[in-house]
Amino acid sequence: MRPRLADVAARAGVSIKTVSNVINDFPHISTQTREKVTAAIEELGYRPNLSARNLAKGRTGVIVLGVPRLDMPYFASLAMQLITAAEAASWWVQIRQTRGERAAELELLAETRQSRIDGMVLSPLRLRESDLAERSGLPLVMLGERRFAAVDHVGIDNAAAAASAVQHLLETGRRRIAVVGGPGRTDRRVVGARATLRAHGLDLPAALHLPVRGVTGRHGEEAMKAFLGSGHPMPEAVFCVTDWLAMGVIRALRLHGFAVPDDVAVMGFDDIPYDLAALPTLSTIAPDREEIARLAVASLRRQEGATAPEVQHTVVGHRLVPRESTAATGPVPTTRR
Amino acid sequence: MRPRLADVAARAGVSIKTVSNVINDFPHISTQTREKVTAAIEELGYRPNLSARNLAKGRTGVIVLGVPRLDMPYFASLAMQLITAAEAASWWVQIRQTRGERAAELELLAETRQSRIDGMVLSPLRLRESDLAERSGLPLVMLGERRFAAVDHVGIDNAAAAASAVQHLLETGRRRIAVVGGPGRTDRRVVGARATLRAHGLDLPAALHLPVRGVTGRHGEEAMKAFLGSGHPMPEAVFCVTDWLAMGVIRALRLHGFAVPDDVAVMGFDDIPYDLAALPTLSTIAPDREEIARLAVASLRRQEGATAPEVQHTVVGHRLVPRESTAATGPVPTTRR
């Protein structure tokens, strides 16, 4: 049988509660006692029983992660990170998919009221500020582009990240730059891109802003195809607000005979964990996902403790990852035949 | 406060244990009582507290999934499926990475003995039959190519799947076929491919069998580069034992000026959830991962119940997914310039 608190207590010659106190880092424990207990724990290889702990503490040990879709590598990867981060807080993560539908997102928000979970991490796409009335006091933290005034948020500075992406394109000598993404100017990434162009005395003409109805490869391919059919002069580079879009854009470009990056450079965003055997490998912006996951869990714990925790919006870092798709010279030699 | 068993009991006018009996499907419950209880559960929206249940039942509610690496999309996707399947059995999945190292795999096997988990799903790469002595009575099920006599196994028929892949290449008119994968003939996929070639009066000459030390894009790229440098006449098609290898192979081919599938068709294996915006999209074999996950959990539950369960090796289905990389005519038009 695996050792229990009582076994540790007996071995250390103290009471059960003292062992519990040591484990939970309660104040007022003499160094001597602490050492005795720690030694006993070590010798017995004791590990607390989470079921019992959660039961006694009245928590369920479960948090929910709400994402649009799990087969989007960005969210799959985020989920993995969150699972790891949550484990440290003895939480396990129940993953729910919203398919980006408003109804599903509202439903999740409503579930906040049944006390079946200890907290929720939500990556909303269609939620509005006013929807948050649905919310109960349950610990909640939002991820993604949108920030809500009344709820904790963890994310990167999308505008700044997009700016550095465009900056990179400019630095590699491209001036005429198209932007793929966002059906509105609410899109921080588009905003950041546009601002950077403007700061360099350039513009984002309507023809070079390719709106999309989604962010997958298919959407990117369609948007670029539409552009290619429009007869507008080609851009020297394309900034896509997601890697998926970029993959589709590259496909469309190549199907039309354009070489990437030789004819057109393409930049993505997200650093989805695709195989680097892609051709060309994709230059992108890598949000610090591990940090996002860690801080999301930290936010939940903070809220769990306090009765009326103050709202915190946290900005985590991102990295520019230049790869082949924006290289000055492409890796693909002239084709035979 | 969320409803407890006692609340349901009060509402239905029966004892707590009766409600518990209904929930756990115990025999000897009158239809009338069952209906009363079910109604009460419904009205109150009762859901059992898993912590309490697990505590009382003496299980931990945790199973371990041991995979080589989680950033391999195949395993990420498998993990997701397993998490879903395990949820139905009130288990949550703790994911452990072995990096394909024998030591790490043995360590996991050893953990089987501390009763900290209810079961283990293992996808071993380097384990030997004899290592299983390490194993305790804990429910264990293996995934992957290797079958062990003494342990439950769930997987596809790799040889048959590889056979159908090669068959597909033959049917699209390719005769000279190379195989990338396996540093030994233990590899069922290589065996299946070779057998199919032989059955068609063809051979797998040593020059066309490209062994690899791993199964990622990098390994595929290196193997194909080495071949291209060898001066051997080109094959018309390449069958790779994983999609990742295939991505690398395609990259190497294209960097050398070969078009896929026009000059060389490439076939993968696994159907990793890559973006279909790849160019060309990858023809592959898709194992029924959902079924694998479901059956793995079922195996664990079966073993949990019995004291000396008989060993079951289960074969699940796979599908041939033809895409662009093996099409008769390629999607890439002649390049401009």
Add this chain to the structure above:
DNA sequence: CGCAGGGTTTACAGCGCTAGAAATCTGCTC
């Protein structure tokens, strides 16, 4: 030298559920 006052430790009552054993209720036989 006694006692206040703090730091430390212990006792004990649950958290919500399940597993026996015990109690009760049927319907049936004689």
Add this chain to the structure above:
DNA sequence: GAGCAGATTTCTAGCGCTGTAAACCCTGCG
């Protein structure tokens, strides 16, 4: 109509842990 077997339900004791409150033990001061 009593007696009995089997079906059905209730009683009771934990599962291993934490929170509260009370008990303990030491200083240091008067």
